Amino acid sequence: MPIIEHADVRRMLLDMKARVEGIRALAIKLAHHQDCAVAAEGKDEAKHSYHAGQVDLLVPLVKAYGSDQGFHVCETAIQTYGGAGYTRDYPVEQYCRDSKIFSIYEGTNHIQAMDLVGRKLGQAGGANLQAYLADLGKFVAAHSAHPKLGDAVKRLGSAAEAIGGGAMRLLGWFQKGQLTLVPLTANRFLEMMSETTVAWLLLEAAVIAHDKLEKVDAGHPDHAFYTGKVHAGLYFARNVLPAVQYKASLMEMEDQTALEIPDAAFATV
Ligand SMILES: Cc1cc2nc3c(=O)[nH]c(=O)nc-3n(C[C@H](O)[C@H](O)[C@H](O)COP(=O)(O)OP(=O)(O)OC[C@H]3O[C@@H](n4cnc5c(N)ncnc54)[C@H](O)[C@@H]3O)c2cc1C
Numbered sequence: 427m428p429i430i431e432h433a434d435v436r437r438m439l440l441d442m443k444a445r446v447e448g449i450r451a452l453a454i455k456l457a458h459h460q461d462c463a464v465a466a467e468g469k470d471e472a473k474h475s476y477h478a479g480q481v482d483l484l485v486p487l488v489k490a491y492g493s494d495q496g497f498h499v500c501e502t503a504i505q506t507y508g509g510a511g512y513t514r515d516y517p518v519e520q521y522c523r524d525s526k527i528f529s530i531y532e533g534t535n536h537i538q539a540m541d542l543v544g545r546k547l548g549q550a551g552g553a554n555l556q557a558y559l560a561d562l563g564k565f566v567a568a569h570s571a572h573p574k575l576g577d578a579v580k581r582l583g584s585a586a587e588a589i590g591g592g593a594m595r596l597l598g599w600f601q602k603g604q605l606t607l608v609p610l611t612a613n614r615f616l617e618m619m620s621e622t623t624v625a626w627l628l629l630e631a632a633v634i635a636h637d638k639l640e641k642v643d644a645g646h647p648d649h650a651f652y653t654g655k656v657h658a659g660l661y662f663a664r665n666v667l668p669a670v671q672y673k674a675s676l677m678e679m680e681d682q683t684a685l686e687i688p689d690a691a692f693a694t695v
Pocket of ligand 1: 527530531532533534535536537
């Protein structure tokens with residue numbers, strides 16, 4: 427039996443496809459904002475500052491989530507191949523080791539997460555985050571009644587609410603001087619915002635692909651491509667997005683166990 431017929435192998439393949447395509451879309455979204463910011467500079471100040479603000483907000487997501495997930499995808503690729511993946515017969519074991527450095531370069535990904543929560547969320551008086559949430563809200567409002575993708579888009583709306591709530595909680599910690607909670611939560615918040623953004627971009631692609639599918643028959647060379655886009659969006663919305671709300675509920679717990687444990691007690695016995 428070919429391994430692609432096993433349910434768990436199919437799950438891993440779709441998981442990798444969704445993450446790779448979603449993170450590529452995230453990097454391209456960032457580049458698009460950068461191009462628009464440069465084009466508007468000196469001509470339309472409001473447009474320039476909107477796009478430049480979105481660049482500032484998305485840079486830590488692209489750097490940290492992209493590099494963390496690159497390693498995660500390579501590890502899943504080894505698992506998909508089984509023992510053959512662990513050996514040097516296929517290139518994935520080399521990709522896995524090589525990709526681990528990406529989250530360590532430039533001061534490690536935690537520094538990117540601290541940049542997001544410590545500087546970027548509050549930048550321009552919070553206007554960049556507000557604009558991001560407004561763009562996301564417009565997409566949710568436009569497509570939550572979609573016949574095929576509506577439920578997935580509604581899940582995106584719930585994740586956006588969790589991001590807004592998480593940002594308010596972080597702001598509260600800053601205002602009340604509960605600063606130890608910020609670095610304990612920064613990586614988790616970056617992950618929540620990245621997963622929400624990736625889901626948004628995958629669903630945007632899925633909506634377009636769904637429209638295209640109504641115009642091409644099964645024999646068309648692009649049929650599988652469009653079908654893949656719809657499935658990647660649905661998979662990510664159903665399997666990754668619900669974790670954003672869960673992670674927001676973990677923020678409510680305000681757990682500080684990692685700080686409370688004495689240094690000597692880290693030793694394993
Ligand atoms: C193969 C390779 C190539 C490299 N190439 C370059 C290069 O071309 N140019 C360049 O400039 N650098 C390069 N570096 C260095 C790279 O930038 C550093 O490895 C990286 O900044 C992490 O620093 P560190 O290794 O000293 O770890 P440390 O700074 O000691 O970090 C150890 C741990 O402590 C945490 N930590 C450290 N400081 C803080 C802090 N202030 N707040 C919270 N947590 C903290 C980190 O997140 C990490 O988990 C390279 C490194 C490698 C391994």
